[in-house]
Amino acid sequence: MGSGFADLEEYRKSIFDPEEGVGLFSRIFFFSVGNRLQKLARGSLLRATIFTGLMGAGIIFCITFTFADPFLVWYDAGYDEPSALYGVGKDGKPELIAKYVSSQSGRETIELTEEDMKLPVARAFIATEDNAFEDHWGLDLYGIARAAVVNLLAGGIREGASTITQQVARLRYLSRERSIVRKAREASLALFLEAHFSKPEILELYFNEVPLGHGTRGVQAASHFYFNKDFRELNWGEVAVLSSLTTRPNDLTPLKYPSDSARKIRVVFQRLIETGMITPTQASEAHAYLRNEYYPSLYNRYPEESYFGVRTNRFPYATAYVLQELSSRLRRKIYTGGYRIYSTINVQHQQAAEDQMIPWLKKLNERPKRSAFSRYEVFDNEAGDFLPLVQLMFDLPDYQIHRTKSQRDFSIEFDRHWREDLTLLNFMTGEMKPAMALEEDLRRSQKSTDDDEHGIQGALISIRPDTGAITAVIGGTGFESKNQQLRFESAHRQPGSAFKPIVYAAGLDYTGRNPGTERK
Structure with a gap:
């Protein structure tokens, strides 16, 4: 009795000091059924099992439900x-x-129509991420059961069961924390998403959110970064590259790890064949394109290249x-x-x-x-053509140069006789200032122009x-x-x-x- 009272007190405490993400409705639910569950536990095992099983689905929903969730979905403000x-x-x-x-964004938003659902990029992501996407209502119960068996036999997490809708809920509204509470809330948000949005709209949200490496966020940004194309123009080989990046984009990028990328892409092609999206012949042609054209084109790209270096400007x-x-x-x-x-x-x-x-x-x-007019060739190139004409108009001496070990400068004789005449020349030509150049020559001869x-x-x-x-x-x-x-x-x-x-x-x-x- 004392043990049961202690458990009940602990349970009541959890109502008023719950874990993060536990909604108000769940607190009320647990408080109201707490005593009932304790009584059933002392009754028949069958009754307790049946009642507990019936309450299981409700408990999961209550754990994850918060009154803010419907508003998150219904009043989604869209994207910056x-x-x-x-x-x-x-x-x-x-x-x-x-x-x-913005350097913090990396996203290029798109709008997806019903007709766009037939594009290779849409078919490839559906095939690899959620083949039942167009049939389920947010959760894939068969997939959840299959993943549970696989993970149980493997003794660890080997397979996930998140639908595209659940991924949208996680990417759009939740943190990346791994916990049962977060996973359950992801499921409840998926139900709200399915109730409010059409399938093309949900896939549009996914295409605008999914990170695909090198700072890209969303399919459009990734299409421009990897292929310099609009997402609607991608062929089967190119969409296979993008859909291979959804799980570990930083570890499977073709720019940094082409061998690992190629192995993952082969898995994607196999999945596309199994789901009937493409034929083996189409897969071979798409793979040949990547091998012979796309991967060789990456040799001229820096492995650490970022989306922000190739954005439109x-x-x-x-x-x-x-x-x-x-x-x-x-x-x-x-x-x-x-x-x-x-x-x-x-x-x-x-x-x-x-x-x-x-x-x-x-x-x-x-x-x-080199400094202006510090060498004969520079002066001759700039002024040599018109000096003979000026000499016909004015009594100007020929210029001379003398050589030193480090440089060739105009002689002092040239500087002395030409200064006044070249000052006049400035006003005539309006193109340069030879006198000023000469005056500064000795002082600046070793400096850059x-x-x-x-x-x-x-x-x-x-x-x-x-x-x-x-x-x-x-x-x-x-x-x-x-x-x-x-x-x-x-x-x-x-x-x-x-x-x-x-x-x-x-x-x-x-x-x-x-x-x-x-x-x-």
């Missing part, structure tokens, strides 16, 4: 969606330039500039608000500018770094005069972690003679004159 930036395409229609994806300078121009309110939600931002960036203009300017700037930086650690930089901005629309921008030699300055806007430097055509054109337009107009 990254914002997208569009430019003007060749046909004048919006064309995607970039997606502002075609023109980083334009992407960064648009983000900078947005209001602070929009910037705060740029990664979650799902905004569609339409810019005046012309995709053709931007692509042409990057194809021409950035390689040219990089080529300039490949030359040996680079104005910063990134070498020679350049900037470009293309604007339509009639509308003011910005159609292309470039801020330097390439958008990198240490080189993200938007120099077309932030580098406060004089444009020099490059601005003269604009001034002259405006003057001609304003006065109505042209090059043939006589001045009186």
Whole structure:
């Protein structure tokens, strides 16, 4: 009697101090039936067994049920969606330039239709994860019984019985903690999911949640990372790769462990054949594609490559500039608000500018770094062509050089005689400053001409005069972690003679004159 009272006291304590995840309804249930169970235990064994068995299903539900669970499912707010930036395409229609994806996300959401259920990617995941998905109501009782027998005979966990719906419940609403309480709550949430969503909607949730390695979350992000394709374009070989990653994505990734990946993919093909999704011939063709085309293509990819390094960002300078121009309110939600931002960036203009300017700037930086005009060849290349013409106009001496052990500099005689004349030359040409170069030559002869650690930089901005629309921008030699300055806007430097055509054109337009107009 004393023992029973102690057990009852302990039971009452558990009602008011339950384990995490135990709902209020379960506390009331256990308290009300506690005494009844004790009385039955002292009665016939058969009655106690029957009553206990009947209460088993109710107990499992009561353990896992919380009043918040239906609201989690019924009022699911959906996903935080990254914002997208569009430019003007060749046909004048919006064309995607970039997606502002958070470094914490790795997800690209999709919408799945009834027709999409016939796609190879849908059939492959159903076959490998939950072949009875379209028939059950959230739980696969036969699968649970089979897994229980297999695990009992193996003496450990060898096979799971989670349906796709249960996996959605775990991935979407629960932690990754392994416990009986969490597993039972997963089952009850699966029932709510099945009651509220259609099968395509549940599979859509799964496709948006399942982690598939290298920072990808969801089928669409993985499709872009592994194959640079939309998920609807994947063939049987490619969907076999993705569906092989659901259990241990970090251990079976083809980028890091191609041999282990290949073995797992063979198991997937066998499963697809057994379920009638594909024929042995189709499996052989898909496997040949992976062996001969896909796996060799991975040799040029870094094993530790991340999804965040291949996300959509075609023109980083334009992407960064648009983000900078947005209001602070929009910037705060740029990664979650799902905004569609339409810019005046012309995709053709931007692509042409990057194809021409950035390689040219990089080529300039490949030359040996030396101070301006510290050697004869540099000066001769820059000024040699027009100096004979200037010498016809002015009484200028020939320049000379003398050689030293470490460098070749202009002679002091040249420096002394040319300084004033070259200063005048500056005003005539407007292209360079030879006198300044000479003045600084001896002092800077061993220093680089680079104005910063990134070498020679350049900037470009293309604007339509009639509308003011910005159609292309470039801020330097390439958008990198240490080189993200938007120099077309932030580098406060004089444009020099490059601005003269604009001034002259405006003057001609304003006065109505042209090059043939006589001045009186």
